[in-house]
Amino acid sequence: MIKTKLYPILLLTLALFVSACSGGSDDSQTENNETQATESTTEASDDVRTIDIIGIDKMKFVVKEEGEMLGTASTVETAQGDSYILLESIDAKPGEKIRIRLTTKSQLPPQAMSHNWVLLNKNADPATFANAATGASDNDYIPSDMSDQIIAHTAMAGGDETVEVTFTAPEETGDYPYLCSFPAHFSAGMKGVLNVQ
Numbered sequence: 559m560i561k562t563k564l565y566p567i568l569l570l571t572l573a574l575f576v577s578a579c580s581g582g583s584d585d586s587q588t589e590n591n592e593t594q595a596t597e598s599t600t601e602a603s604d605d606v607r608t609i610d611i612i613g614i615d616k617m618k619f620v621v622k623e624e625g626e627m628l629g630t631a632s633t634v635e636t637a638q639g640d641s642y643i644l645l646e647s648i649d650a651k652p653g654e655k656i657r658i659r660l661t662t663k664s665q666l667p668p669q670a671m672s673h674n675w676v677l678l679n680k681n682a683d684p685a686t687f688a689n690a691a692t693g694a695s696d697n698d699y700i701p702s703d704m705s706d707q708i709i710a711h712t713a714m715a716g717g718d719e720t721v722e723v724t725f726t727a728p729e730e731t732g733d734y735p736y737l738c739s740f741p742a743h744f745s746a747g748m749k750g751v752l753n754v755q
Contacts, residue, residue: 606724608657611645613673613715613738615664617746619645636663647751648736650727659722660712668716673743674698675712677725677736677752682707684735688744699739709734727754 612620620634620642634644640663650656664671678684682704690701698714710725728734731754738748 606655606657608659609648611658611660611675612642613660613662613664613675613748614642615666615671617738617743617748619675619738619748619750621645638663645750647753649753649755652727652729652731652754654727655724656727657722657724658710658712659720660715661720662715662717664717666717668714668719672714672716672740673738673748674700674714674721674740675723675736676700676739677709677711677734679707679709680728680730680732680734682735684737684744684749688737688739691739692741694739699741711739714740727752731755 610621612622614620614634614636616634616636618634622642632644633641635641648656658675658677660673660675662671662673676687678687687701687704687707690704691699694701700708700711709728710723712721712723715721734752734754736750736752737744740748
């Protein structure tokens with residue numbers, strides 16, 4: 559009688575053991591694949607220039623320090639007393655791979671203060687784009703009927719969030735406008751130019 563009761567328990571234990579062992583090998587295989595993917599991404603991104611941009615409550619794009627290929631202007635101080643360099647332009651070479659990493663510094667809720675970075679075609683009108691964006695709240699303020707004017711854009715980032723986008727600078731030289739499409743941010747001066755030269 560005891561042997562009959564133990565048999566199903568032994569079978570269940572054995573089945574769980576076999577399942578755990580085979581799951582473990584899949585996990586290690588997945589781990590190896592993830593490591594390889596990370597290494598590939600790192601290797602592939604070695605030729606990408608990363609620009610760390612900060613979006614502040616004063617509705618400006620700023621950077622911590624002047625880079626050799628960033629056109630910059632005056633210093634901006636936040637309400638918290640942090641001092642940054644106002645970012646009004648970025649210099650790029652034709653075909654250069656660039657990663658924009660945008661971090662929003664804000665104590666306000668995301669509905670009141672979020673930022674994105676949108677790079678437009680050379681012939682696009684940024685004011686018209688910004689006006690259209692106010693009606694696209696359901697699409698992170700990216701007007702879907704104007705997607706043909708966009709070269710690259712990040713998602714929206716609320717306070718202490720970071721978003722990024724990697725793109726290839728246009729081959730054609732010239733000035734390409736960028737902006738934050740959150741309502742009223744463009745008109746408050748959250749804009750600049752990618753100078754491809």
